[in-house]
Each structure stands twice: as C-alpha cells, then as structure tokens.
Amino acid sequence: MRILVLANTPAHVHLYRHAVDRLERAGHDVLVLTREYACTTDLLDYFDMPYRVYGDHETDGYSALGFARELGGQFLTIGTEAVRFDPDVIFGRGPYAAYAGTLSRSPVVLVLDDEPGDFNHTVSRPFADCILSPEVTRRDLGDAHYTFDGFKECAYLHPDVFEADDDVREYLDVEPDEPYVLVRFNALDALHDTDLEGFRPEQRRDLIERLSEDATVFVSDEGGEMDLRDLPARSYDLHPALIHDAMAEADLLVADTGTMATEAALLGTPAFRYRGTDDHEYGEFQELERAGLAEQFDSYDAVRDRSLEILAADDADARWQRKRREYAADLVNLTDLLVDVATSRGELERLDRSTKRVLQPRSRSM
Template sequence: MRILVFANTPAHVHLYRHAVDRLERAGHDVLVLTREYACTTDLLEYFELPYRVYGDHRTEGYSKLGFAREVGGQFLTIGIDALRFDPDVVFGRGPYAAYAGTLSRTPIVLVLDDEPGDFNHTVSRPFADCILSPQVTRRDLGDAHYTFDGFKECAYLHPDIFEPTTDVRTYLDVDADEPYVLVRFNALDALHDADLEGFRPDQRRDLIERLSEVATVFVSDEGDELDLRALPARPYDLHPALIHDAMAEAELLVADTGTMATEAALLGTPAFRYRGTDDHEYGEFRELERAGLVEQFDTYETVRDRSLEVLADDDIAEQWEQRRREYVGDLVNLTDLLVDVAESRGTVERLDRSTKQVLRPRSRTI
C-alpha cells in the first residue's frame, strides 16, 4: 500500500510518526508532505520520516496577490506530488489533504480535534471518507465522522507508546532533585489564533520572576520575542523532539497554548493554561479538567498565584501521577487505530471487529 500523510505542524509530526514507522516496517510505502513551519522539518529529520516540502507557512510581507500566488504554488506542488506518489489513502486535515485525495481519487481520512478551526472543517468535510476525532469533540461532521475515547496526543503519549528519555535532566543541566518549570508562550500566528492574545510582555516577565524564586524556569517562546538575558530564566534549547521528556520531568507547565497543556496533562505533569482572550470552550480541556489533569484560568493573577501554590505543595506530583494512572491508561492507543484505518484504506467497514469497537459513529452519540 501507499499512504500519503500531511504533517503541517510539529504536532502533526508527533501525531503520525509512530504510525508511519509501523506502516513502513510492515512493508508499506509512506510519504509525508509538509511545509516549513517552526520545527516541523527538524522533527521529521530527527525521526527519519520520509518527507517532501511543498511550501512554507508565512503570511507577513505578502500582498494579497502575493499570498494567493504562494498558496497556488503550494497546491500545484501538492498536486504533482500526490499524482506521482499515487496513494491508496490520504491522511491529514483541511484543504490540502482534501485536494490531494480528490485529485488522486484516493480515500481521505481526516484526523481532527476540537479547536475552532471551522474553515478547515468546512472546506474538507465534504471530501472526507472517514473523519476521526476525540469523543469530547462537540461538533457533528456527518455520517463519516467517528470518535474515540482519548485525544490526538494519545498517538504518542499513551502509556503503551511513550518511553521517556532518562537523560533529559543531564541534557537540561539540572540536578536529579532540582525542581524546574516549563513556561510556554504561544506565537498565536495560526489561522485559528487570529485576534487572540495570551500573556502580555509585562505578565511574561512577572511570571518568570515569581516562578524563579522557587524553581528553575525554562522558557519555550514560540514567537522568539522575549529577551531572557535580563530575566532569571533559561531558554528551552534542547532538540524539539525531547520536549515531552522534559515535560514529563517538570514540576509544572504554564502555557497560553493548547497542545502542550494537553501533552503535559497526559504525562501526569500539572498543566496550567492561561486563556487570555480565548473564550472558546474546548471539549478536550473540559474533559481533562474533569479528570483533574488540567486547570484553566481567565486572569493572569490567578494562574500566577496557583502556580506558586502548587510548587509549594510536596504532594502535588504524586496526586497528578495517580490521576494519570487512573485516567490515561483507559484511553485509546491512537497509533494502533491509525495503522488499522490506513491498512483498511480509510474504510471503516473493512476494519476488524476489535478496532470497530473503539469507534463510535458521531451522529449516533450526540
């Protein structure tokens, strides 16, 4: 079989990397189409995935005509690559995957979450043969929409899959008993982040200064806007492939971004998400809050004060780990599901009985 996969962001690389590896080891041909965005190609190189770049993610500096030409060029490249590869099934999300599958007359599998990406859902839904999303997703995307108990991050952080690197503290240059915190600042440059605001610059500085009084602070600044030279913090500068190992060892993650908060929660690390101006209600976070693995905050002062409170509590780490053991182990191993769906060419009816049992037709469950 020939499987075409779209990985347009670092999160997409993690979503598919174990499935791609297993499919290749099973003798299938896999091609990942990607764009230059953040550390996406760095991760593809690190995990030795077979990929081609069709363009980059850049909106600044373009006129409307220039942007249209850039997007048109990307569609042209995608079309050529898709026709040359001649896939049996296409995995992805949004218009690129829908276009590649339609042009090559190939079944299309969309793997979605509950982000408010209505544009992506709207343009790709009519072309999909199979849509997979977490059960906590609240929208119904039609007869081809199936849900599973878990999160898209279960493709790489499920306990059956995730194997932490034991040397991450050495790489970070922190002692075995040295508490450290990961702080993640979102660049807010994705389509679904339009008009959103997270931590302000003054809040970023204050948060770092307060947290540094009780723990070593590592900062992952997606927008690369913060000058840490005058602040009591260290940049998180390990290879991006090691971020989950660093999260697993951290005392706390504080972020104004969604994916890393979900990831930390599934690893059993206290995960605090500052909403900023984002008032959208996400099904994933609502479920993780119910499980006691994520906390969300509407004001800066509350997330700062709660962070300091948690860092002063010696029992917090064991409490979160216990919640993880009780909750995450019962979730679906999404990599298993992705492999089975790929080998069935995106046709749910072809899945074996045990795999079908983990899927629920969305239209019958809301």
Template sequence: MRILVLANTPAHVHQYRHAVDRLERAGHDVLVLTREYACTTDLLDYFDMPYRVYGEHATEAYSKLQFARELGGQFRTIGTEAIRFGPDVVFGRGPYAAFAGTLTRTPVVLVLDDEPGDFNHTVSRPFADCILSPAVTRRDLGDAHYTFDGFKECAYLHPDVFEPNEDIREYLDVDRDEPYVLVRFNALDALHDTDIEGFRPEQRRDLIERLSESATVFVSDEGGEMDLRTLPARPYDLHPALIHDAMAEASLLVADTGTMATEAALLGTPAFRYRGTDDHEYGEFRELERAGLAEQFDEYDAVRDRSLEILADEGAAERWQERRREYVGDLVNLTDLLVDVARSRGELERLDRSTKRVLQPRSQSI
C-alpha cells in the same frame, strides 16, 4: 500499500510518527508532505520520516494577491507530489489533504480535534471518506464522522507508546531532585489564533520572576522574541524532539498555548493554561479539567498564584501521576487505530471487530 500523510505542524509530525514507523516496518510505502513551519522539518529529520516540502507557512502580513499566489503554488506542488506518489489512502486535515485525495481519487482520512475554527472542517468535510476525532469533539461532521475515547496526542503520549528519556535531566543540566518549570509562550500566528492575545510582555516577566523563586525556569518562546538575559530563566534549547521528555520530568507547565498544555496533562504533569483573550471552549480541556489533569485561567493573577501554590505543594506530583494512571491508561492508543485504518484504506467496514469497537458514529453519540 502507499500511504500519503499531510503533516503541516510539529504536532502533526508527533501524531503520525509512530504510525509511519510501524507501517514502513511492515513493508508499506509512506510519504509525508509538509511545509516549513517552526520545527516541523527538524522533527521529520530527527525521526527519519520520509518527506517532501510543498511550501512554507509565512507569518508576515501578505496582501490577498500574495497569499493567493502562495496558496496556489502550494496546491500545485501537493498535486504534483500526490500524483507522482500514487497513494492508496491519504491522511491529514483541512483542504490540503482533501485536495490530494480528490486529485488522485484516493480515500481521505481526516483526523481532527475540537479546534475553534470551522474553515478546515467546512472545506474538507465533503471530500472525506472517514473523519476521526476525540469523543469530546462537540460538532457532528456527518455520516463519515467517528469518534474515539481519547485525544489526538494519545498517538504519542499514551502509556503504551511513550517511553521517557532517562537522561533528560542531564541534558537540561538540572539535578535529580531540582524542581523545574516549563513556560511556553505562544507565537499566536496560526489561522485560528487571529485576534487572540496571550501573556502580555509585562506578565511574562512577572511570571518568570515569581516562578524562579521556587524552581528553575525554562522558557520555550515560540515567537523567538524574548530576551532572557535580564531574567532569572533559561531558554529551553534542547532539540524539539525532546520536549515531551522535558515535560514529563517538570514540576509544572504554564502556557498560553493549547497543544503543550494538553500534552503535559496527559503526561501527568500539572498543566496550567492562561486563556488570555481566547474565549473559545475546547472539549479537550474541559475533559482534562474534569479528570483533574489541567486547569484553565481567565485572569493572569489567578494562573500565577495557582502556579506558586502547586510548586509549594509537595504532594502535587504524586497526585497528578495517580490521576494519569487512572485516566490516561484507559484511553485509546491512537497509533494502533491509525495503523489499522491505514491498512483498511480508510474503509472502516474492513476493520476487525476489536478495532471497530473503539469507534463510535458521531451522530449516535450526541
């Protein structure tokens, strides 16, 4: 079989990397089409995934004409590469995957989450043969839409998949018992981030200074704009492939970005998300809050004070790990599901009974 995967962000690479490895080891041909964005290609190289680049995600302001030209060029490259590869099934999300499947007359499997924007869903839904999403997804995308009990991050953070790197503290240069905090600042340059503001500059400084009184602070600044030389913090400068190992050992993650907060929560690390001006409701966060693994805050003072409270709580780490054991272990291993769906060429009726049991038609679950 030949499987084509559209992976446009670092999170997409993590989502598919174990499935790609297993499918290749089983003798299938896999190709990942990607774009230059953040550390996406760095991760693809690190995990030795077969890929080709179709374009880049530019963050600078474009005129409508410039944007249309760039988008047109990306679609042409995707079309050329897809036809050359000749897939039996296409995985991805949004219009790129839909276009590749339509052009090659190949079944399209979309793996979605409860993102706020409707654009990707609206454009790609008519071309999808199969849509998979977490059960917490609130929208119904039609007869081809099936849900599973878990999160898309379960493809790489499920206890059956994730193996922590025991040397991560050595790489970070922190002692065995030294508490440390990961602080993630979002670049807010994605389509669904338009008009959203996270931590303001003065809040970033205050947060770092206050957290540093209780723990070593590592800053992951997606926008790359912060100057940490005058602040009591260290840049998180390990290879991006090691971020989940660093999360798993951290005492706390504080972020104004969604994906890393979800990831930390699933690893059993207290995960606090500052919403800023983001007033969207996410089914994933609501569920993680219910499980006691994540917390969201509308006010800066609240997330700062709660962070300091957790760092002073000696029993917090064990409570969160116990919650992870009780909750995350019962979720669906998404890698297993992706591999089975790939082998079925996106035709769910061809799945065996055990795999079918983990899927629920969305129209019957709302």
C-alpha cells in the same frame, strides 16, 4: 500499500510518527508532504520520516495577494506529488488533504480535534471518506464521522507508546531533585489565532520572576522574540523532539497555548493554561479539567498564584501521576487505530471487530 500523510505542523508530525514507523516496518510505502513551518522539518529529520516539502508558511509582512500566490503554489505542488505517488489512502486535515485526495482519486481520512473555527472542517468534510476525532469533540460532521475515547495526543503520549528519555535532566543541566518549570509562550500566528492575545510582555516578566523563586524556569518562546538576558530564566534549547521528555520531568507547565498544556496533562505534569482573549471552549481541555489533570484561567493573577501554590506543595507530583495512571489507562492507543485504518484503506467496514469497538458513529442520524 502506499500511504500519503499531510503533516503541516510539528503537532502533526508527532501525531503520525509512530504510525509511519510501524507502517514502514510492515513493508508499506509512506510519504509525508509537509511545509517549512516552525520545527516541522527538524522533527521529520529527527524521526527519520520520509518527506517532501511543498512550501513555506510565512506569517510576517503578508498581503492578501502574497498569501494567495503562496497558496496556489502549494496546491500545485501537493497535487503534483499526490498524483505522482498514487496513494491507496491519504491522511491529513483541511483543504490540503481534500485536494490531494480529489486529484489522486484516493480515499481521504481526516484526523481532527476541537480547534476553533469551521473553515477547515467546512472545506474538507465533503471530500472525506472517514473522519476521526476524540469523543469530546462537540461537532457532528456527518455519517463519515467517528469518534474514539481519547485525544489526538494519544498517538504519541499514550502510556503504551510514550517512553521518557531518562537523560533529559542531564541534557537540561538540572540536578535529579531540582524542581523546574516549563513556560510556553504562544506565537499566536496560526489562522485560528487571529486577533487572540495571550500573556502580555509585563505578565511574562512577572511570571518568570515569581516562578524563579521556587524553581528553575525554562522558557519556550514560540515567537522567538523574548529577551531573557535580564531575567532569572533559561531558554529551552533542547532539540524540539525532546520536549515531551522535558515535560514529563517538569514540576509544572504554564502556557498560553492549548496543545502543550494538553500534552503535559496527559504526561501527569500539572498543566495550567492562561486563556487570555481566547474564549473558545475546547472539548479536550474541558475533559482534562474534569479529570483533574489540567486547569485553565481567565485571570493572569489567578494562573500565577495557582502556579506558586502547586510549586509549594510537596505531594503535587504524586497526586498528578496517580490521576494520570487512573485516567489514561482506558484511553485508546491512537497509533494502533491509525495503523489499522491505514491498512484498511480508510474503509472502516474492513476493520476487525476489536478495532471497530473503539469507534463510535458521531452522526445523530445513525
């Protein structure tokens, strides 16, 4: 079989990397189409995934005309590569996957989550042969939409899949019993981040200074603009492929971005998200809050004070790990599901009974 995967962001690489590896080892031909955005190609290289680049994703100094030209060039390259590869099935999300499927006349499987905005869903839904999303996703995308009990992050953080690198503390140069915190600042440059604001500059500085009183602070600044020279913090500078290992060992993650907070929660690390001006209610995050694995805050003072409270609690790590074991044990291993759906060419009726049981039709008309 020939499987085409559209991976536009680092999160997409993690979503598919184990499935791609298993499909290749089973003798299937897999190609990933990607763009130069953040550390996406760095991850593809690290995990030795077969890929071709269809374009860049620039966010600075953009005009509407420039964006249109770039988009046109990307669609041309994607179409050319898809027709040349002639896939049996395509995985992705949004208009890129839909376009590739239309030109190559291949089945399209969309793997979605509860992101804000309806543009991607509206554009791609009519072209999808199968849509998969977590059960907590609140949208109903029609008869082709099926849900599973879990999160898209279960493709790489499910207990049956994730294996932590025991040497990550050595890479970070922290002692075995040294508490440390990961602080993630969002660049807020994605389409769905338009007009959003996370931590303000003065809040970033205050947060770092207060957390550093109780722990070593590592800062992951997605925008790459923060100067840490006069602050009691270290830049998180490990290879991006090791971020989940660092999260798993951390005493706390504080962020103004949703993905890393969700990931930390699924690893059993206290995960606190500052919403800022983002008033979208994410189904995944609400579920993790219900499970006691994550918390989100509308007030900066509240997230700061709660962070300090957790760092002062001697039993926080044990409590979160216990909650993670109890909660994650029953979640779907999404990599298993992706592999099964790929080998069925996106035709769910061809799945075996055990795989079918983990999927539920979302459409209220069914």
